[in-house]
Amino acid sequence: MTIIADENIPFASKAFGQFGAVRLLPGRQISRRDLDDADALIVRSVTQVNSGLLGGTGVQFVGTATIGTEHLQQDWLRGQGIAVADAAGCNSRSVAEYLVAALLQLRRLGRLPIPGGTLGIIGMGRIGTLVASMAEIVGLRVIPHDPPRSQREGFQSATLAQALGCDAVTLHVPLVRNGEHPTVRLLDASRLAMLQPASTLINTARGGVVDVPELVAGLEQGLFHAIVDVWEGEPEIPVGLARNATIITPHIAGYSLEGKLRGTEMMADALAAFVGGTNNWKMEEHLPPSPEPIALPDVGMNGVEYAVRKAFDIRVDDAAIRGVMEEEAAERRNQFDALRKGYRTRREFTAFTVAGADAATAGVLASLGFRLG
Numbered sequence: 001m002t003i004i005a006d007e008n009i010p011f012a013s014k015a016f017g018q019f020g021a022v023r024l025l026p027g028r029q030i031s032r033r034d035l036d037d038a039d040a041l042i043v044r045s046v047t048q049v050n051s052g053l054l055g056g057t058g059v060q061f062v063g064t065a066t067i068g069t070e071h072l073q074q075d076w077l078r079g080q081g082i083a084v085a086d087a088a089g090c091n092s093r094s095v096a097e098y099l100v101a102a103l104l105q106l107r108r109l110g111r112l113p114i115p116g117g118t119l120g121i122i123g124m125g126r127i128g129t130l131v132a133s134m135a136e137i138v139g140l141r142v143i144p145h146d147p148p149r150s151q152r153e154g155f156q157s158a159t160l161a162q163a164l165g166c167d168a169v170t171l172h173v174p175l176v177r178n179g180e181h182p183t184v185r186l187l188d189a190s191r192l193a194m195l196q197p198a199s200t201l202i203n204t205a206r207g208g209v210v211d212v213p214e215l216v217a218g219l220e221q222g223l224f225h226a227i228v229d230v231w232e233g234e235p236e237i238p239v240g241l242a243r244n245a246t247i248i249t250p251h252i253a254g255y256s257l258e259g260k261l262r263g264t265e266m267m268a269d270a271l272a273a274f275v276g277g278t279n280n281w282k283m284e285e286h287l288p289p290s291p292e293p294i295a296l297p298d299v300g301m302n303g304v305e306y307a308v309r310k311a312f313d314i315r316v317d318d319a320a321i322r323g324v325m326e327e328e329a330a331e332r333r334n335q336f337d338a339l340r341k342g343y344r345t346r347r348e349f350t351a352f353t354v355a356g357a358d359a360a361t362a363g364v365l366a367s368l369g370f371r372l373g
Helices: 012-019 074-079 092-108 126-137 147-153 160-164 212-220 239-244 257-275 300-311 314-322 329-341 359-368
Strands: 002-006 021-025 040-043 061-064 083-086 118-122 141-145 168-171 200-203 225-228 353-355
Touching: 002 012, 012 021, 012 040, 012 257, 040 257, 061 257, 074 083, 083 257, 092 126, 092 168, 092 200, 092 225, 092 257, 092 300, 092 314, 118 126, 118 160, 126 141, 126 359, 141 160, 212 225, 212 239, 225 239, 300 359, 314 329
Parallel strands: 002 021, 002 040, 040 061, 061 083, 118 141, 118 168, 168 200, 200 225
Antiparallel strands: none
């Protein structure tokens, strides 16, 4: 096989090279002419895979090493008999841990009572459900909103107004353009106005779910706060959003090392199934040694906050993107992609051991995934 893959997929050459010759390309630059002799294409979310890209090629397998599939024209692909695979669930823990770090940062800023505050979760799929579990572990009361799941499973969904009325609100929905429950501009001006004064909106889902100009307008008026990892128009970085957001990060909520490697392994598994072979590349063999143990200087929620910050300091990513905001627009776009391509090694909580915790603190940390020493 000839396999074209996004160069940002870690270990792509080794993992996919079991099944053929691998050629790595920048995801945003993959074009029709790159696929003339290709049998398989494996991408991330920055590559739009549609009839314009693949029409007339010999590509018979398309995989995305991401949980989202909005960048794939799936009906057309399947209509052409092209096999499609995704990495659903690969970075759910990574995104949920980003949320924990964000929520504890809001606590540090005095904007969210933990324990005791409320968190509205819009979208209760894999990630939303895990976020809910972790939020409850640290002492937040969760108000879930998911009408599609309510219809399918009898899930008890709060109203959108109830979810938006919480101390913090987090989005975990796909970008859906049509049907009974579209999510494009789900939070427009009228719904952003339903946020409580001084509350915080967190978006790690899809940029098109929130009307960015209206979001910026509300932030400039001081009506609410925002933590944003995604926005419409990436890789452009909206200056007004960066200036007014409490935290802004370059679409890296799901960028833990484990999450990335799970995506690679899932794509290798899918390729193996496609060719009728066996995948011999396993992520566990490529993880570095565990980090040094974390010695807690405090207990209770302060101790939890300390451990989480040692594992993942969300302020580092915020500072990195703010560091390029004085550049011209073209350079900001380049730097957005550079920050993602050169992203630091970020381990999940499960890689860390914590020492010095009392029983109550240890219970919270263990429930979040930390090891106890």
